Amino acid sequence: MYRAPVDEITHALKAVSGLGEAIDDGKGGNLSVDLIDAILEEAGKFATDRIAPLHLPSDRQGSRLDDGQVTTPEGWKRAYLDWIEGGWNALPGPEDHGGQGLPMSMAMAAMEMWNSGSIAFALCPMLTMGAIEALEKHATDELRATYLEKLVSGEWTGTMNLTEPQAGSDLGALKTRAEPAGDGTYRIFGQKIYITYGEHDMTDNIVHLVLARLPDAPAGTRGISLFLVPKFLVNEDGSIGARNDVFCNGLEHKLGIHASPTCTMIFGDGKHGDTAGAIGWLVGEENRGLNCMFTMMNNARLAVGIQGVAVAEAATQKAVAYANERTQGRAPGWDGDGMSPIVHHPDVQRNLLTMKTLTGAARAICYACAHAIDMSRVGTDEEKRFWNERAGLLTPIAKAFSTDIGSEVASLGVQVHGGMGYIEEAGAAVFMRDARITQIYEGTNGIQAIDLVQRKLPLSDGACVAAYLDELDGVLETLRASNDTRFGEAGRYLEAAMADLRAATDWMMAKMADGEKQAVLAAATPYQHLFGLTAGGIYLVKGALGSANGVDRASPARFYAENLVGQSGALRDRVEQGAASLAAAGQALVA
Amino acid sequence: MYRAPVDEITHALKAVSGLGEAIDDGKGGNLSVDLIDAILEEAGKFATDRIAPLHLPSDRQGSRLDDGQVTTPEGWKRAYLDWIEGGWNALPGPEDHGGQGLPMSMAMAAMEMWNSGSIAFALCPMLTMGAIEALEKHATDELRATYLEKLVSGEWTGTMNLTEPQAGSDLGALKTRAEPAGDGTYRIFGQKIYITYGEHDMTDNIVHLVLARLPDAPAGTRGISLFLVPKFLVNEDGSIGARNDVFCNGLEHKLGIHASPTCTMIFGDGKHGDTAGAIGWLVGEENRGLNCMFTMMNNARLAVGIQGVAVAEAATQKAVAYANERTQGRAPGWDGDGMSPIVHHPDVQRNLLTMKTLTGAARAICYACAHAIDMSRVGTDEEKRFWNERAGLLTPIAKAFSTDIGSEVASLGVQVHGGMGYIEEAGAAVFMRDARITQIYEGTNGIQAIDLVQRKLPLSDGACVAAYLDELDGVLETLRASNDTRFGEAGRYLEAAMADLRAATDWMMAKMADGEKQAVLAAATPYQHLFGLTAGGIYLVKGALGSANGVDRASPARFYAENLVGQSGALRDRVEQGAASLAAAGQALVA
Structure with missing residues (x-):
């Protein structure tokens, strides 16, 4: 059963997303490091104790429609009412309508845990949150006065x-x-x-x-x-x-x-x-309705990315637990009696580490995006513009990368369970079924890729993406300077990936400048993969370098870099070479 | 709705698997090229007209158990009885027990179509076929006399x-x-x-x-x-x-x-x-029961690989059809009125071509494996041994590669459908659900990878795999000699992949010789991916080179090589580098 990984989440917030530095720099508002821990600890308890236990039974029961009335599954309404009673819906809400006004990073961190408990549960507040944003920014005073307080509390x-x-x-x-x-x-x-x-x-x-x-x-x-x-x-x-x-x-x-x-x-x-x-x-x-809708859609896209992280986390926990219980065969080096827990088999470890590190990479990207949203609300106009663009750049990556890996990780989780994975009662397959929608709604991941290359790369004439890539390179510089052997060859793989990402970015900019729309659209998805893969790997390194409390985050970062990042060259190649063969073969698809 | 792709299948049999050459060389038994067409045409009709229409309703209804009795879905029994009445169960069965004794290639080609209609339907005969093989080879005359005829006919x-x-x-x-x-x-x-x-x-x-x-x-x-x-x-x-x-x-x-x-x-x-x-x-x-069981399991593994191909084919057909119907947005270059069919969008084309070419690659590997089984039953002892080993080598790849891509293709099919893909009535998600078991049963794909490296690579001291790699290189030589520009850079990508596959194979052999079991087991799955990816790409080229009837198979082969094969270097890297980081990070997974 899912247990909220509060330590991992607070670590990602503090040491990776930028929130820790912001607090150190006095830009964290009322937020302190201790407050983060305290709030997320409590949020985690609700997710673990109240939401997660409903996941499998509510999946089986589903919501029903009779004569225009929808009945949600047993226990659903009670859990929701207790949840709003706990003030959780009001966490990110505006303070002048009863909200707690906590930053987006905190809201997303809590949201990750609700979603790990059950995406189906957390979806409702996610949409309410979007409605609040749209009304707050665009509605008349009268509408705001009538609706906002009840929406912030979650009463409606x-x-x-x-x-x-x-x-x-x-x-x-x-x-x-x-x-x-x-x-x-x-x-x-x-x-x-x-x-x-x-x-x-x-x-x-x-x-x-x-x-x-x-x-x-x-x-x-x-x-x-x-x-x-x-x-x-x-x-x-x-x-x-x-x-x-x-x-x-x-x-x-x-x-x-x-x-x-x-x-x-x-x-x-x-x-x-x-x-x-x-x-x-x-x-x-x-x-101008689409503009208003985009206000809420941007944050909703990040929230869907968080769903990808959430389902990946839950699926990973379940698979790791199963691999520690289930015994089959004898792993090399196993000297216990009888069969070894399958967690000792290298092939199972490979699946589990892939799950774990993809989850961590996606989480870091999402929290970095949330932090950029927070930063875009404070400081000078110039700072606001900078961070607003940063948030815009990271949003499609957070959405698409996290939900792509959400499905991948959930599917690997089924595989780790073997035959049991295919049986619904085991509770592994449900993650795969839940995760699949996240790649589709709030703009399919193909749409995200097009948004990334057509709208986000050109921001500030490319200065937005350039500053971001420089920031990522800064982490690699710190890694080099650390001479920390626990990272193995991670630096080499990630430097190569950065070179690929920079080259692919330049290629994209050049093609857009030349108006080669077909080529840009054909290459958008592999470009997006390359971007997420590289940024995620570098964030894992950043988190490991900033890991003070004795937890070994270097080995997983190394695993990710050495095992997953190697495909960066092939992705760059696809970006630069893919369009020609697509054009040649694509026509035959038309009926 | 699925339509049996008889032309594609017969092309793969004749121009890729080796069956065409065998017939030319007089090694095809009673089989002629015309007979292949005639039989598969009829088999395709049954799959298209009788099985496929039951797929979605039978998924919804499922089989039920009451008091020890199982009731299959509506129409299921009737379809099965008509199917055995048509003599289809007896297709590959031994002639002295009422079977038609047709080669494994033909059985698998027909089986692909039954499985595209419905994996759930085709599973039953697949298991009967395994039982027939085990009894034929290992049972007493009395048991054979009592059971074989009824099993061959499908009456039991x-x-x-x-x-x-x-x-x-x-x-x-x-x-x-x-x-x-x-x-x-x-x-x-x-x-x-x-x-x-x-x-x-x-x-x-x-x-x-x-x-x-x-x-x-x-x-x-x-x-x-x-x-x-x-x-x-x-x-x-x-x-x-x-x-x-x-x-x-x-x-x-x-x-x-x-x-x-x-x-x-x-x-x-x-x-x-x-x-x-x-x-x-x-x-x-x-x-000695496990030996008997392995007899049937080997062919069952190939049959499961065929299921991967089958579900990928059905999912691809459905997605291509939907992409031609559904209109959204205006694709670049679209000059029709209003919105364009989404098949014109480059990102959709990329998904569809990935689906189509992965399916073709997996099909070719499976049929090459089936042909090897057929060849292992004729000729000299030396020839039989050669082909038996070849079949052994290809079986884990056929099983794992085809089922991995089966799930991948089915998932891409959902994505092409957008929101509709998530709705069960649309009939796209069901392929994803069906496909998922094929990566697990008859030996998980992780087990297949271990079988490949530990049992199959060492066959004849490595001469088996060496001969196979030489054969693949021969296709690339023909490609070079053809100077056919329709293949774009396919030759370059595939030659690089062959170099990677050879290097990874040498690495595997060396590690096994050194007894480094941990390293071998850690690298088995990426090695298996590399093997399937490369062989599949080369088979697509082979099929395109042998394509006489005006169908352009060169462009899809090029798409596959230029877009998918580029990751061969990263896979080789994972093989050679993966174990160290796995060992470093894996221990933390143990509870």
Whole structure:
């Protein structure tokens, strides 16, 4: 059973992400090193004791829909209510609406643990958090006054209504309509799909944020506006009013995250509420809805990256525990009686170390990204801009690398379990099923790669990525200076990887300058892999160099560098060489 | 929906596996090129029209157990009966027991298509085929006379009863007992788990092959004997007799292959049958059961490799079809109205070509292995030995490479589907769930790697692998001589990979000669990847060079070489460098 790895997480926060240095430099706000430990210790307890035990039973039971009502699995509502009662939903919320205003790094660290307990559980607060951000930044004072406090406390939850059957990755194609009612409100009509926690039984109200088109809106992405559509209208005194004309008419039957209801939402079919059309309020400016949505989507992307880390951590813990229990054969050097625990077999160790180090690498990238978000909120404008760009650069990598390794690690976990891994009761396969969605939602990892190369590399004319690569090189310089033999050949592998990453980055910049869109798009995914692989390896080294308390983090960093980073040359090659063969062979795929 | 790719399969058989040359050389027995086409065309029709349509509904319904009786999903029994009625089970069976005696290559080609239709369906005949082989080679005339004809026709099915809770990869630990009854029969007592089709409703009888220990048997793998234990005893006239004391007392709840009942079998608890103990007959010699079992396991391993190919093919077809239907965004160069089909997006093409070429590479390896088995049955003793070793060498690669890519391709297929991929009704996720077991059963892929390096590389003092590598180099020579520019840089990548494979092979041989077991075991899996990756790429080139009918197979071969083979250097590096860091970091995994 999962146990929150609080020491690993606080170490990554303090010694790798930059938060430790920020606190030392007086940039940590109210946060102290001790406070980090204390808060995460408590958060970890809730994840370990209350969420994780629900994971497997809730997967089996799933959420059910009857006559528009969703029933979550046994124990789900109780756990959620206790969780908000503990103040956990308010952790990152704005202080002027009852939140604790803790930095994003802390929120993500806690979120990792909730997600290790159960992605399906943590998804709901993740969406609420996104709704809070969007309202905080873009909503009118009145809307903020009405909704924010309840969302911050978790008494109500939030949703993001983006996707429609014909509009997934391409939101420009969406058709949901918003008609002005003449009284400052709007009537929303349309169907949205894949709405996470669009309906559930845990709270009295649900606050939907919905993308829709005004009657005279331009076509495409520039004609989309954002609306707030509550499940129940809210009276002037804050009490729950009439039912709004929005309801859930279907739940998806999914590969994983069964406890999380994935809803088809119908707005304005006239069967619910007192009006024809769901009553909505504009959030932000007309036709600027996508901008508002991107505010929340960026942080949601990081949060999905955290889900990748979380599921990888949980799967790794489970596999390591199983490998220590299960005995088969006799490993070389085993001198005990009878069969050896399979953890002694080199091939099993290789799988486990791959799992463990990929998890650590992804965690470091995600926390570095969270820290950049925090830093972008303090300091001078110039500093804010710098860190905002850094966060932008790291977000697609945090999302894609972490979720790619989340699935990989979960699958390796199944393999370590052998035949048992394929049996659902063993609780290894469920991680693989849960993890698989994280590579898809909040922008598929292919979309992340395109975002990385087309929007993020050009930031400040390339100065953003250049500064980041210099920072990574700085870690390698420290490694060289350390002469620490525990790192074996790690320095050599990582230096080669940095050279590959720099060359691939230059290639990308040059191709973009030349307008060779096809080549850039063909190379985006291998470039993203190369970036994450290299940064992750260097962060593991950074963490090991900053490891004071006797824990050996050098050997795992070495394993990662010597066993996984070697493919950097091949990835660079794919970036630079891949497009030609893709173009040659791709045409035959068209029916 | 899946359509049997008969042209691709026959091309791989004729132009890649060696079967075409064998026919040309008069070594194809009764087989002609036309006959191959005709048989596989018909087999493909059954797979496409009868099996594939059952896949998704049977996954949803699964097999059920009530009071010891297993009910397979709707339509399952009818499809099976029609399938044996069509003579398909008898395809590879021995002619003197009613089989058609067609070569293994043909059996595997047909089996690929059944498995693309549904792994869960094809599993049952696969196990029957194994039972036939074991009985044919090792059973007494009496047992053969009683059982073979019905097994060959498929009127009865066969099972392999190996695993026990404490004995999975390590069969030496098994405890099932066999006591001589004094009349030439034995009484079997014990519990077996993970028994595929151990109980079902499709046939009148089930013939279990069971590993068990005689009372005075030595400990470990040298004290295991093989027994035939029928569900129903067989009267002298061949009719069904009394119920034997063996029954199913549980079905596993698995990640995938839901239609295939995975049974816990109880032998000899006295509740069934007229005797205490299940009545069994010895197959082969006492204490030599593992040898008999290996006979069937080798071919079963190849058949599992074929399952990897099969699921990859089905997943690829589905993803290509979806990518041609689904429209999102506008791909570069797209000049149609509105959104483009996603198949035009470079990142989607990269996924699809990766899927397609990995599938083709794995198929070629499997068919080359099947052909080697066929060749080991004809010619001089020296020739037989050569081909038998070749088959031995290729079997672990065929099993592990094909099933690894089966899971990878199925997962990429989910990704191509985007959000739809995560919804079970779309029918993409099911391939991922089904594929996952193939990396585990019939010996995990880690076990295959150990088999490859410890048992297969040393064959004929390394002459077996040396001859194979020379053969692969011969293809590259032909490629060089062709000066065919459609292959781009494929030659360069594959030559580098061959150099890496040769160097890694030499390293392995040297380490084994030095008795460095730990290093060999640590490096086995990356070595196996390197081997499969390289051989697969060279086979794609071979197939493209031998492609006469205007199909462009050169561009996909080029894509594979330029995009996937580049990691050969990193894999070689892992082989040669991996053990040190594994040893350094591995110890910390031990609880």
